Amino acid sequence: MANDTGILSYGAYLPLRRLQRKSIAAANSWFAPGLRGLAKGERAMANWDEDTVTMAVEAARDCLAGLPPAAVEQLILASTTHPFDDRQNSAIVANAMHLASTLGVLDVTGSQRAGTSALISALAGGRKSLVMASEHRLAKAASPQEMHYGDGAAALLVGRGAPIARLVGAHSETVDFVHQFRSSERAHDYAWEERWIRDEGYMKLVPAALSALFKASGVAPSAVTHFCLPCTLPRVVPGVAKRAGIAEGAVRDNLAAVCGDTGAAHALVMLAQALAQAKSGDMIAVAAFGQGCDALLFEVTDAIAALPPRGGVDGALARRKEETNYLRFLAFNDHIALERGMRAEADKGTPLTTLYRNRDMITGLIGGRCRSCGTLQFPRGRYCVNPKCNALDSQDDQPFSDTRAKVMSYTGDVLTYSADPPAYYGMIEFDGGGRMMADFTDLDEGKVEVGMPMRMMFRIKENDTARGFVRYFWKAAPIV
Amino acid sequence: MATGIRDKVAILGMGCSKFGERWDRNAEDLMVEAFEECLQDAGVERNQIEAAWFGTAIEEQHVGKSGVPLAMTLRLPYIPVTRVENYCATGTEAFRGAVYAVASGAVDIALALGVEKLKDTGYGGLPQRGRGGLNNMFWANISAPGSFAQLAAAYRAKHHVDAKDLKRAMAHISVKSHDNGALNPKAHLRNKITEDDVMNAPMIADPLGLYDCCGVSDGSACAIVTTPDIARGLGKKDLVSVKAVQLAVSNGEEVQFGEWDGSYFATTRVAAGRAYKEAGIDDPRKRISMFDVHDCFSVTELVTMEDLGISREGKAIGDVLDGFYDASGKIPCQIDGGLKCFGHPIGASGLRMIYEMYLQLNGRAGERQRPDPVLGMTHNLGGFPSQNVSAITIVGRYGA
Numbered sequence: 001m002a003n004d005t006g007i008l009s010y011g012a013y014l015p016l017r018r019l020q021r022k023s024i025a026a027a028n029s030w031f032a033p034g035l036r037g038l039a040k041g042e043r044a045m046a047n048w049d050e051d052t053v054t055m056a057v058e059a060a061r062d063c064l065a066g067l068p069p070a071a072v073e074q075l076i077l078a079s080t081t082h083p084f085d086d087r088q089n090s091a092i093v094a095n096a097m098h099l100a101s102t103l104g105v106l107d108v109t110g111s112q113r114a115g116t117s118a119l120i121s122a123l124a125g126g127r128k129s130l131v132m133a134s135e136h137r138l139a140k141a142a143s144p145q146e147m148h149y150g151d152g153a154a155a156l157l158v159g160r161g162a163p164i165a166r167l168v169g170a171h172s173e174t175v176d177f178v179h180q181f182r183s184s185e186r187a188h189d190y191a192w193e194e195r196w197i198r199d200e201g202y203m204k205l206v207p208a209a210l211s212a213l214f215k216a217s218g219v220a221p222s223a224v225t226h227f228c229l230p231c232t233l234p235r236v237v238p239g240v241a242k243r244a245g246i247a248e249g250a251v252r253d254n255l256a257a258v259c260g261d262t263g264a265a266h267a268l269v270m271l272a273q274a275l276a277q278a279k280s281g282d283m284i285a286v287a288a289f290g291q292g293c294d295a296l297l298f299e300v301t302d303a304i305a306a307l308p309p310r311g312g313v314d315g316a317l318a319r320r321k322e323e324t325n326y327l328r329f330l331a332f333n334d335h336i337a338l339e340r341g342m343r344a345e346a347d348k349g350t351p352l353t354t355l356y357r358n359r360d361m362i363t364g365l366i367g368g369r370c371r372s373c374g375t376l377q378f379p380r381g382r383y384c385v386n387p388k389c390n391a392l393d394s395q396d397d398q399p400f401s402d403t404r405a406k407v408m409s410y411t412g413d414v415l416t417y418s419a420d421p422p423a424y425y426g427m428i429e430f431d432g433g434g435r436m437m438a439d440f441t442d443l444d445e446g447k448v449e450v451g452m453p454m455r456m457m458f459r460i461k462e463n464d465t466a467r468g469f470v471r472y473f474w475k476a477a478p479i480v
Numbered sequence: 481m482a483t484g485i486r487d488k489v490a491i492l493g494m495g496c497s498k499f500g501e502r503w504d505r506n507a508e509d510l511m512v513e514a515f516e517e518c519l520q521d522a523g524v525e526r527n528q529i530e531a532a533w534f535g536t537a538i539e540e541q542h543v544g545k546s547g548v549p550l551a552m553t554l555r556l557p558y559i560p561v562t563r564v565e566n567y568c569a570t571g572t573e574a575f576r577g578a579v580y581a582v583a584s585g586a587v588d589i590a591l592a593l594g595v596e597k598l599k600d601t602g603y604g605g606l607p608q609r610g611r612g613g614l615n616n617m618f619w620a621n622i623s624a625p626g627s628f629a630q631l632a633a634a635y636r637a638k639h640h641v642d643a644k645d646l647k648r649a650m651a652h653i654s655v656k657s658h659d660n661g662a663l664n665p666k667a668h669l670r671n672k673i674t675e676d677d678v679m680n681a682p683m684i685a686d687p688l689g690l691y692d693c694c695g696v697s698d699g700s701a702c703a704i705v706t707t708p709d710i711a712r713g714l715g716k717k718d719l720v721s722v723k724a725v726q727l728a729v730s731n732g733e734e735v736q737f738g739e740w741d742g743s744y745f746a747t748t749r750v751a752a753g754r755a756y757k758e759a760g761i762d763d764p765r766k767r768i769s770m771f772d773v774h775d776c777f778s779v780t781e782l783v784t785m786e787d788l789g790i791s792r793e794g795k796a797i798g799d800v801l802d803g804f805y806d807a808s809g810k811i812p813c814q815i816d817g818g819l820k821c822f823g824h825p826i827g828a829s830g831l832r833m834i835y836e837m838y839l840q841l842n843g844r845a846g847e848r849q850r851p852d853p854v855l856g857m858t859h860n861l862g863g864f865p866s867q868n869v870s871a872i873t874i875v876g877r878y879g880a
Contacts, residue, residue: 343603343608410630410633411625
């Protein structure tokens with residue numbers, strides 16, 4: 001691998017809501033009193049209109065923020081919770097990100113180390129790749145997983161150039177060690193005894209992969225300054241570090257207290273946070289466990305100081321709303337049969353022909369800019385909307401997804417069906433022109449006023465439960 | 481040069497069913513109920529009707545598409561029947577078709593009938609339905625109250641009005657309409673309410689509570705129109721004639737362009753201006769005797785009275801609270817209870833508004849009768865503040 005290969009940029013996204021573990025435990029302690037021992041901290045909880053794809057889009061936007069339009073050649077989305085089994089999930093992200101159709105895309109899945117496997121593959125391939133790992137994790141009520149898991153995504157732009165973290169080496173060990181599994185016909189994970197996972201799994205497989213990595217790289221384990229290893233089991237990571245020769249002080253917090261374990265995304269989430277806090281010369285080791293182990297080693301370079309500011313994991317953690325309503329969590333994840341009312345029965349079928357013709361408008365939030373009069377408009381009509389212009393076919397593409405907007409009018413509607421009433425929506429006006437009637441999301445009840453600044457976020461517009469289709473569009477969210 | 485339709489068409493007769501939750505009646509029954517009253521009032525036979533316009537908005541809810549349901553139900557003798565739909569302005573659209581047919585000289589006698597059977601959904605409010613393939617993909621998740629509620633936010637921001645003051649004026653509007661509806665035997669809602677009832681009602685779409693929203697009703701209304709000469713030939717005296725019918729339809733400027741601020745109806749201002757011109761009215765606040773406007777929500781009525789040029793911009797709250805639009809006020813608005821209490825069977829509503837003006841001008845409005853009205857104006861709106869159809873009709877004493 002060439003010396004100029006590595007991570008060029010990073011980004012992350014966590015959903016706004018943080019479900020309090022004591023709320024989970026309180027609701028379930030009648031059945032599973034042992035959960036009380038886990039009832040500390042909080043976990044990231046996707047909104048009803050978020051899934052693996054929408055969170056990946058937000059992480060990717062964070063990753064590419066402030067960079068010149070990147071010549072991304074490949075886009076990889078790793079997850080074990082892709083919304084579609086047959087429809088390229090990464091292609092949805094590509095469309096939302098306005099990436100060229102000459103792009104190669106890949107959905108990677110099947111393991112808790114899908115994120116690191118995608119990263120290794122992209123780094124080895126040599127193409128400039130946007131590697132995203134995203135997870136919307138489901139767990140049965142009253143399970144330990146429900147406590148441990150969190151939702152979130154990370155994105156890394158990798159390839160050749162001036163990396164902020166140069167790839168020193170990578171190594172994979174593949175062993176069919178089944179600590180947990182989920183067959184394609186099941187919604188939830190099935191896990192084996194934790195003591196076995198710890199002793200035979202993490203403590204043996206991860207140090208072996210790390211020592212192979214260090215040996216091949218010619219780097220002493222003691223040189224590692226940041227060690228990222230997702231693991232929900234107590235005291236395992238320091239044990240692994242010790243066995244691998246990594247200093248105890250290099251072990252990074254796994255975000256259990258503030259985020260939870262985001263599954264296949266978590267190694268990249270931890271790496272993204274490490275990058276935000278690292279300085280030139282730092283050595284970052286990343287490992288992920290699941291039917292073996294992936295291990296990567298990066299050396300942080302001077303270029304990290306020049307990377308434009310971004311939210312990253314810490315920004316995502318700061319954008320936070322405490323959630324204590326466990327029933328809302330169950331409802332958002334479709335774990336209870338909520339009476340949604342007759343208004344929810346309306347057919348939400350999507351004509352795929354219409355979606356295809358209008359994919360840039362719907363998935364990309366692309367409107368028009370009139371060449372004759374300069375008016376920005378969404379959607380773009382054949383005729384310019386400016387009554388003093390009305391020119392025909394005069395508009396160039398105008399993406400609105402990264403344009404900030406202000407609220408012109410709003411309401412909180414309890415009549416229309418919403419998975420999270422009241423449904424907030426209103427007219428927004430984009431800075432620089434253009435306006436639309438938009439759904440709002442991630443809004444605190446009652447916390448909206450005319451003039452409030454908003455940013456667009458890629459979200460689920462409708463779940464077509466009759467056909468299993470997900471309809472995506474953009475919504476306006478308060479800028480925190 | 482077009483001269484408009486002022487006094488070219490007279491109303492020969494009108495009819496209106498009882499509005500409300502007509503659990504025991506089909507749409508067809510309601511149509512017959514309105515038509516029978518109209519035929520008797522007009523003093524003609526059904527085979528004298530030469531063309532008909534049929535207004536219904538959510539046809540999949542009741543009678544189905546086309547003009548056929550009207551012709552079949554009323555047994556019309558193989559005449560042209562046109563089904564029209566223009567959001568909640570559908571009733572006025574049907575009336576416009578019939579009026580234009582007569583004004584053009586194409587026919588002597590024409591029928592307009594509107595109907596809606598809304599209470600077959602199983603829930604309150606208007607039916608939840610699709611907006612079209614592409615619209616479904618990007619329109620916000622709006623309901624009718626949610627779209628109109630936004631008028632309040634924008635109006636408050638523009639005119640620096642305290643939320644409570646605006647809500648109080650909105651409450652007065654609803655209380656007034658309930659007072660009026662109580663005197664109307666055909667009205668859906670005939671109970672009186674207080675301002676506190678309105679202020680404390682459950683929220684529907686902030687800031688619109690239950691009593692800020694109009695009734696969702698079953699009902700039908702119709703009109704038979706002809707020329708003033710034919711009306712006289714049929715023995716009619718004291719003719720009520722059409723002074724103006726105007727329509728303005730949004731073209732995307734409000735929802736997509738930079739000048740509209742969300743606090744008013746651009747279409748209503750245009751349509752009203754054209755209607756006053758067509759009717760030869762310079763000072764509507766002095767000339768119009770009464771209004772029936774599209775009070776689908778209290779706040780709609782409030783801003784509409786500015787859009788019609790009756791209250792000055794930003795000053796409707798004062799007029800409302802001063803009782804200017806009360807039944808006993810200077811210019812009553814919704815003297816029949818309005819959409820709020822007479823009810824809102826969509827396809828019928830525009831014709832129902834004209835029906836009340838017609839009764840008042842003929843001195844047949846019973847307990848609601850105003851002394852000596854000369855001109856009555858209706859305003860029938862469909863859609864959302866950001867994209868809508870605004871329909872204005874002015875009727876009055878022939879020659880006035």
